Amino acid sequence: MAQLGKGRLNYRCPSCFMRDLDIDMFYDKEKDEYCCIRCQYRGNEEDVLAKNEMARFRYKSMKKRFTMEELRQ
Amino acid sequence: MKNRFIVNIIHRPEMVPEYAEKVTGQGKAEDIGRKALLTESLDIFKTQQRLAHENGLKTTIQMTYASLFNDEAVAIAKEHHEKYGDEIALTLLGLPCKEFREKYKTKDFCIWMFSMEDKISIVNDVFEKFHERFGFYPESTGSYYMDAELTNYIKETYPSVKCAVATCWEEGPKAYHTCNNSWYTLMDGGPWAPWIPSKVNTHAPAANEAEDSGIVAIPHLSRDLLACYDGNGSNFGTHPQNVLRGMSYYKEDGEYKYPYFYNLVDQYRVLGDYNNGIAYNMMFVGPGWMNKMGRWEAPYELLYQSYSDGMKYYGDLKKQGELEDLTMAEWADFYREHKNYTEPECALWKDILYGSDKQLFWYNDPFMRVCVNMEQGGAIVDLRPYAAKLEWPVGIGTPHVQDCSYPFLIQEKYRAGYFTHYAGEGTVRSAKLIHGSEEVDLCLCRTKAKFSEEVMKDEKGRTVELAKCDMNDKKGKLVLPKTKTSAGKIRKLTLEPVDIEFSDLKVKLQTEIIFGEGSSDIRIKRNILEMSDPKAELKINEYMVACYGTTEYPEDMTCVTLRAMGALDSYEKGLESGRITGIDGGNMSSASRSIDYAYKCREEYVPDASAVNASIRAIKTLVTMTGEGGKNNVGYIKEGYAFSPMFTLGYTAELSAGDTYTTTLALERED
Numbered sequence: 114m115a116q117l118g119k120g121r122l123n124y125r126c127p128s129c130f131m132r133d134l135d136i137d138m139f140y141d142k143e144k145d146e147y148c149c150i151r152c153q154y155r156g157n158e159e160d161v162l163a164k165n166e167m168a169r170f171r172y173k174s175m176k177k178r179f180t181m182e183e184l185r186q
Numbered sequence: 187m188k189n190r191f192i193v194n195i196i197h198r199p200e201m202v203p204e205y206a207e208k209v210t211g212q213g214k215a216e217d218i219g220r221k222a223l224l225t226e227s228l229d230i231f232k233t234q235q236r237l238a239h240e241n242g243l244k245t246t247i248q249m250t251y252a253s254l255f256n257d258e259a260v261a262i263a264k265e266h267h268e269k270y271g272d273e274i275a276l277t278l279l280g281l282p283c284k285e286f287r288e289k290y291k292t293k294d295f296c297i298w299m300f301s302m303e304d305k306i307s308i309v310n311d312v313f314e315k316f317h318e319r320f321g322f323y324p325e326s327t328g329s330y331y332m333d334a335e336l337t338n339y340i341k342e343t344y345p346s347v348k349c350a351v352a353t354c355w356e357e358g359p360k361a362y363h364t365c366n367n368s369w370y371t372l373m374d375g376g377p378w379a380p381w382i383p384s385k386v387n388t389h390a391p392a393a394n395e396a397e398d399s400g401i402v403a404i405p406h407l408s409r410d411l412l413a414c415y416d417g418n419g420s421n422f423g424t425h426p427q428n429v430l431r432g433m434s435y436y437k438e439d440g441e442y443k444y445p446y447f448y449n450l451v452d453q454y455r456v457l458g459d460y461n462n463g464i465a466y467n468m469m470f471v472g473p474g475w476m477n478k479m480g481r482w483e484a485p486y487e488l489l490y491q492s493y494s495d496g497m498k499y500y501g502d503l504k505k506q507g508e509l510e511d512l513t514m515a516e517w518a519d520f521y522r523e524h525k526n527y528t529e530p531e532c533a534l535w536k537d538i539l540y541g542s543d544k545q546l547f548w549y550n551d552p553f554m555r556v557c558v559n560m561e562q563g564g565a566i567v568d569l570r571p572y573a574a575k576l577e578w579p580v581g582i583g584t585p586h587v588q589d590c591s592y593p594f595l596i597q598e599k600y601r602a603g604y605f606t607h608y609a610g611e612g613t614v615r616s617a618k619l620i621h622g623s624e625e626v627d628l629c630l631c632r633t634k635a636k637f638s639e640e641v642m643k644d645e646k647g648r649t650v651e652l653a654k655c656d657m658n659d660k661k662g663k664l665v666l667p668k669t670k671t672s673a674g675k676i677r678k679l680t681l682e683p684v685d686i687e688f689s690d691l692k693v694k695l696q697t698e699i700i701f702g703e704g705s706s707d708i709r710i711k712r713n714i715l716e717m718s719d720p721k722a723e724l725k726i727n728e729y730m731v732a733c734y735g736t737t738e739y740p741e742d743m744t745c746v747t748l749r750a751m752g753a754l755d756s757y758e759k760g761l762e763s764g765r766i767t768g769i770d771g772g773n774m775s776s777a778s779r780s781i782d783y784a785y786k787c788r789e790e791y792v793p794d795a796s797a798v799n800a801s802i803r804a805i806k807t808l809v810t811m812t813g814e815g816g817k818n819n820v821g822y823i824k825e826g827y828a829f830s831p832m833f834t835l836g837y838t839a840e841l842s843a844g845d846t847y848t849t850t851l852a853l854e855r856e857d
Contacts, residue, residue: 122480130433133364133418135482150364165433165483172434173541182790184456186534186545186636 117141120158127164128154139184189458191509191722194404194517195238195245195499196351196470199231199259200280201252203588216807228259233428237494239270241501246273246326246514247495248351250280254315264330266322273513275326276316277351279472280310296370298331298590300415301582305336310591323347326514330406330407331590333580334399336389341400349518350676351470352388352403353377357419358591359600359737364418375570375592377550378411379531380404384552389592390572393552394527397575402518402558404849408454408467411535412546415557415568416599422539424450424467426492427475430484434490434539435713442488448499449538460532461676464524466517468744478679486530527552528704530675534637544621546636547679547699553706554853555592560635564616564681566708567598569732573853575809591736593805595702600738601832606630610830611731615851618711619695620725621688628697631684635699650674677701683715692718708851717843728813728849729836733826734805737819742832743783745803746821749831750792752777779823787827795821798835808856811836815847 115137128148130137137163138147138154146157156164169175201224206586238245253259266272278297287293290308300308317323323344327350332340340347354361358374358642364568366500376389384390385398392398396666410422413432421432429435435444451467457466475481476489484492502510512520530551545560557568570592580586594600595613602612604627618627642650696718700709735741759830779790786811792798798821799810813819815841824834 114274120484123482125482133360134366135364135418135431157531161352161485169433169436172446172539174448174449174537174539175436176438176443177436177449177538179334179449179452179538181452181456184536184538185459186536186632 117150120147124158124161125156126154127156127168128152129160129166130165167171187463189455189463189725191455191458191503192464192517192520193243193466193469193509193511193631194468194470194499194514195243195511196248196275196468196499197231197245197278198248198250198470198472199228199236199239199253199256199262200250200473201227201256201259202280202282219603224256226476226478227473228256229364230476231259231359232262232480233476233490234471234473234493235266235272237497239256239266241497242504243501243511243589244271244273244513244761245499246275248275248277248279248326249316249319249324251312251315252280252283252567254319255274255283256314257286259636260319271513271514273326274320274324274330275514276312276324278312278329278332279309280329280395281312282847288498295664297329298333298336298582299588302335302579302760305581305582306339309336309340316715326350326518328352328403328404328514330357331580331785332383332388332403333578334383334386335400335579335591337383337388337401337559341718345400347401349402349404349514350405351514351541352401353408353590353856354668355409355417356408356414360417361419362649368584370588372588372736375555375594376405377403377531377555378405378533378548379461379550380517381531381550382521384420384528384575385616385681386575387592388590389555389570390575391550392682393529393694394576396431397552398527402521402731403419404466404468404514404517405472406468408450408469410450410539411533411548412537412544413502413539415546416635416737422450423435424454424469424494424496425471425475425491427471429483430488430492433483441455446539447492447496451536453538457533460530460534461824462524469500507515518607519588530677530701530703532637533678534635541630543634547635547637548632549677549701551701552706554699556708558635558679559598560681561632562614563633564699564710565604565629565741566596566634566730567596567603567734569615570594570855571805571807571809574805574855576805576807588674589736593736594733595732595734595802595807595809596730597735600735601733605849606830611826611834612734613731613832614657615710617710617729619693620727621691621693621722624688626686626688628684628695630694631686633682633684635679635681635746638645639679640678642676670765675703689774691722691724692716693724698748706853711852712847714841714845720843725838726816726847727836727838728811728847729834730809730811731832732800733811733832734807741804743785743826743831743833744831746783747780747801747803748783748790748825748835749780749799749801750790750821750823751797751799753794753796780823781823783825784832785828785831786825788825789822791822792818793818793820795819797821798823798837800833800835805857806855806857808854809835810852810854811837811849812852813839813847813849815839816841816845
């Protein structure tokens, strides 16, 4: 089994991201999957992107554009 | 009055960007002289400059040490200064390059972490190199953090410097954690908006001319005052790529969108409402964030687009007359013309990302930094006692090689706050209402606040005058104060009344929190507006659970002495003068009680106590609470224990409908 390398983009571990940790993942070209070397997460690009969407659950106002009136208190 | 919204846009030609070597060089042996790396870095700088200029914005170009060896970078800076009015400044970021490593034989790159001897040597080297390339010394400088000793040396040696990037707001243990405990920017506890640092401690603003370090400091980025307090600072700032890092953007109909970035800029525009009409914002994106290889999950195209959109937003605001773009040096002049030492910085901040109604109020002046949390009934959840102006040298050869944070007395994230796990207490300043065997803490009473600014009156209703000083002339030169007086002001938070329900009694209570300009006191008033049974017994317990520290881990508390002061003539005179100073055992009446902290879980109660206080020698701070109103006023002090290394200061009293109970929390230095 060859060493892990970098993938197409610099994907972070979605599982660690959700606990406020930015950990770059490394790519296993034989299995076509990204691996977190801190936790146990492994997944292909599609899975990483899906989990990243899940991580956005806490940003309930992410799509809202506040008016200046709404920002004034 | 229309707010004036001032923006600093800063770019640095960082020839070896932080991250770039790690990210783009993965799988290659380290070589910071790689031609491809240098070329790409300069290309990013040129792109950033172009995007600013295309949108009609001028910038501050902070030359790095490495860029001073690059003829093209120097030529661009000169050209853009001539053509667009950009300021040519000098940053102490971006030290790494072949020349630096060969000369200093180290991979350290954060100026505040070097020994004082090395700081002096590097500053001399960098400033003289700058002079050699441009023929003048810079007016602006900066780093992620500028310790007081470094700033003092620079100001003394290069007096032209009048502005500096001097801290990253709340970039401390949380950022360290996010970076897998490998990013050592430990600098919590500073201002989020521009300030004049004191000569003794950068984070603590100067209270007067004698304390003035001679520079106007700006924070590295304008950050989300709610999201960054709870989460990673580098995810939530007016830095488009920070927003991408936090993943608070989305894709819709094939387009990336990030309204959060614009909301953040706009909330900063609103802060003028609390600061005499002046709002400030800065953007400072290092080239490493616009890497051609992409950054985090974002491809270069998105990195570019977000920066371009950010510049366009600022540019459009400028075209609409809603924004003024200044260079750092211009901002320093503007700041000194429009501010005085004692004017606080205030921010009533609302959640713009998580969809809650949560509201925080941040207050910052030469005596304290405070966070009030309306989601917890107006509890104080963060308190930094700047009144102590604590000496805190940092760097190799000092007790704090990396830790630049100003110590807290209260920090709800690092010391639990209201909620603890099964035992002990967390740091918070709140109150409990007690009826029979039931008790309700205001931390569980969610509310909202309104901000107001009022002229300060004394007990007879007369306007209180404050000394006001002009701080410098337009050239940035310090001048003697033309002492004059101005009406002292208070900044007041009036909270919406909350309902407190006991099994057989309902109480409506309103809280007011008052900060007096030029004072190190926080006054909190609890007004009992209504009681369903006016004759019912109701008790209030005003308390502050505190400790000291800069990180998540406990400190040795044996440097703490607690005192509850009995009524005493000489002490009352001290109270009448508005300050409580120099309390020691010799001044204590027989009714007074004290505890030298030894983790023994002791408590002392003193009826009619004139004050309760804690002396925290490790941070040279004396914090004093007084309470008045109601009946049967009792002051108390509580020691903690090993599993709860805190102390508590408090007052209890019996209240009736229509009563007001007032406490004052005073901070001062104690040597």
